[in-house]
Amino acid sequence: MSQPSSSTAAPVKFAYWVPNVSGGLVVSTIAQRTDWSLEYNQRLAVAAEKAGFEYALSQIRFTAGYGAEYQHESVSFSQALLHATTKLKVLAAILPGPWNPAVVAKQIATIDHISNGRIAINVVSGWFKGEFQAIGEPWLEHDERYRRSNEFIRALKGIWTQDNFTFKGDFYRFSDYTLSPKPVQKPHPEIFQGGSSRAARDNAASVSDWYFTNGNTPEGLKAQIDDIQAKAAQNGHTVRIGVNAFVIARDTEEEARAVLADIIEHAHVEAVHAFGDAVKQAGKASPEGEGNWAKSTFEDLVQYNDGFRTDLIGTPQQIAERIVALKAIGVDLILTGFLHFIEEVEYFGEKVLPLVRKLEAEQAARAGQAGNAGKAALEAVA
Incomplete structure (x- = not known):
């Protein structure tokens, strides 16, 4: 069945990128108070949970590059964050290829028990x-990577929900396999995935619980969301939508725009170009040439996932209004990045989130009044 409009559904959810990779969330030499260490990240997780964030997304990188000299592994780092919190759900990024579904199923099921149902995964097709070449993993063509991810997700779901699971795919094969114990979460831990290409959207519309898209304009996002939800409805599948956004919330719009200008002015030019060459090859490699980053500008690429394009930059009121507008076009979750994570997450929780909830409540009240008026009109006619 199709997903209900987010304008009338549950409150929009918030996630943040875990800075378990050095360099923060911008390819810039600007001074940052964000740190990649465990101690910093555990303090951040506690602050984000207190601020009202529901999810955190740990990144996966195997090699240095593009300003990220150091990288903590995603699954073990996610578990460390879960130990520091009580409500936050942590998404561990997983790469089919380096990981086998059986290993992931076992790891995540165990962490699910340890954390009482607070682990999820983000399947990164690559x-x-x-990076794949450096660690000796085959590099598949664009759509083949998503075909492998599709099998990967179907295998995971089968292992997590069935006994004597048998699967005969092109990439993965299982024979009469029973995982025990199975995860705490039912039917299984949430499965997220990203991408913008036709293959990515089709995958989300058939097997994933959540779809992450890069930052974009409301018009660009709505076109993607409408396409995915139409396909999901045809498949009898339900998928929710998350969008990447780099947040710069300040007391005045001038302050916020000045921070953005400063980040871009201090862009690590060589690293941005190198990152752009790599990701545009991946995006343009899709048959239709519409994958992630295929049309990103230099300024867009200073933030890894086109987060500036979502334009959550300004005063708390401006940002809250834009978030509610995104919800109205079908966005269920905002995946945030910040320059100085801990203090800006705290500011967001104090200044922005209450305004979002207030606007959502006002919108719901108006929708209820309109519904009651329509009902009264029908009764009058009858």
């Missing part, structure tokens, strides 16, 4: 060819 965009960094050099």
Whole structure:
């Protein structure tokens, strides 16, 4: 069945990118108070949970590059964040290829028990060819990577929900396999995935619980969301939508825009171009040439996932209004990045989130009044 309009559904959810990779969330030499260490990240997780964030997304990188000299592994790092919190759900990024579904199913089921149902995964089909080559993993063509991800997700779901699971795919094969214990979460831990290409959207519309898209204009996002939800409805599938956004919330719009200008002015030009070459190869490699980053500008690429394009930059009121507008076109979750994570997450929780909830409540009240008026009109006619 199709997903209900987000304008009348549950409150929009918030996630943040875990800075378990050095360099923060911008390819810039600007001074940052964000740190990639465990101690910093555990303090951040506690602050984000207190601020009202529901999810955190740990990144996966195997090699240095593009300003990220150091990288903590995603699954073990996610578990460390879960130990520091009580409500936050942590998404561990997983790469089919380096990971086998049986290993992931076992790891995540165990962490699900340890954390009482607070682990999820983000299946990353792969965009960094050099990384795959460096660790000796085959680099598949664009749509083949998504076909492998599709099998990967179907295998995971089968292992997590069935006994004596048998699967005969082109990439993965299982014979009479029973995982025990199975995860706490039912039917299984949430499965997220990203992408913008036709293959990515089709995959989300058939097997994934959540779809992450890069930052974009409301018009660009609505076109993607409408396409995915139409396909999902045809498949009898339900998928929810998350959008990437780099948030710069300040007391005045001038302050916020000045921070953005400063980040871009200090862009690590060589690293941005190198990152752009890698990701545009991945995006343009899709048959229709519409994958992630295929049309990103230099300024867009200073933030890894086109987060500036979502334009959550300004005062708390401006940002809250834009978030509610995104919800109205079908966005269920905002995946945020910040320059100085801890203090800006705290500011967001104090200044922005209450305004979002207030606007959502006002919108719901108006929708209820309109519904009651329509009902009264029908009764009058009858």
